[in-house]
Amino acid sequence: MRLIYKLLDAPSWNAALAAGVFTGSAVDEKDGFIHFSDAGQAQETARLHFKGQAGLVLLTIDADRLGDALIWEPSRGGVLFPHLYGPLAISAVLEARALDLDADGVPILGALS
Numbered sequence: 800m801r802l803i804y805k806l807l808d809a810p811s812w813n814a815a816l817a818a819g820v821f822t823g824s825a826v827d828e829k830d831g832f833i834h835f836s837d838a839g840q841a842q843e844t845a846r847l848h849f850k851g852q853a854g855l856v857l858l859t860i861d862a863d864r865l866g867d868a869l870i871w872e873p874s875r876g877g878v879l880f881p882h883l884y885g886p887l888a889i890s891a892v893l894e895a896r897a898l899d900l901d902a903d904g905v906p907i908l909g910a911l912s
Contacts, residue, residue, distance in 0.1 A: 802893070802912060803835040803869075803881045805858040806849050812856045812895060820886040832870075833883040835860065838911035840880060851904040857896050859911075864891035 807824060815821035827833045836844045841857075849855060862869055868885040898906040 801837075801862040803837055803860050803862045804841040804908075804911065805833070805835050805860060805887070806841075806845055806855055806898075806906065807858065808852070809854045809856050809897070812858070815887070815889060819889050821889070822886045831884070833887055835862075835869075835881040835883065837881065840878070841911055842908050845898075845906040845908055849906050851900075852906070853900060855898045855906050857898050857906070857908055858892050859894040859896075860887070860891050861893055864888070 805821075807821070811821070811824060821833070822828070823833045834844075862881060865883055865887075869881055869883050871879040872882050874880040898908065901907050
């Protein structure tokens with residue numbers, strides 16, 4: 800099983816739970832896919848894109864459950880990032896965990912596998 804991660808605000812997660820799917824954030828919708836990170840990318844994603852944002856949730860997702868809609872594409876510096884071209888089924892989410900911020904306002908993800 801390969802794990803990938805998604806940071807999002809708690810209201811968006813609650814709406815996804817109610818709908819049974821997550822269709823993406825405003826940035827995801829603009830780009831045409833849902834952005835994810837792997838374990839080695841997630842903390843830097845948190846620092847670059849979510850600094851100062853309280854009330855975040857970290858989703859842990861089983862990438863194998865996403866099928867062919869998940870594509871690994873070059874992003875920052877040519878590094879491959881997972882992008883989902885379609886909605887994220889809640890059934891693919893293994894864990895949703897509320898995040899705290901460190902003293903600099905960066906979400907603390909902890910150890911990821």
